[in-house]
Amino acid sequence: MVIITEAQLLEGIIGGTGWILFVYYFKNYFDWSPQTEGFVAWVLVWYLRKIGMNIYHSFKNKNKSS
Numbered sequence: 001m002v003i004i005t006e007a008q009l010l011e012g013i014i015g016g017t018g019w020i021l022f023v024y025y026f027k028n029y030f031d032w033s034p035q036t037e038g039f040v041a042w043v044l045v046w047y048l049r050k051i052g053m054n055i056y057h058s059f060k061n062k063n064k065s066s
Contacts, residue, residue, distance in 0.1 A: 007053065007056065007057070010052070010053070010056055011049055011052070011053055014048060014049050014052040014053075015045055015048070015049045018044065018045040018048040018049070019041060019042075019045050022040075022041035022044050022045060023037065023038070023041050026040065026041055
């Protein structure tokens, strides 16, 4: 019984790591309100997850056909 797939696990790792890095970066380098920092970080994490998953799927599909 598989509860979480390999792709979902990778997406969670990418998202969690991205959230920590973006929030840390914004808190230290920008003087924004916490709401603005959170919103911008969330948007960037969303894009990072989508880009990361597209890269993952392209590598997985390339290696599957070889």
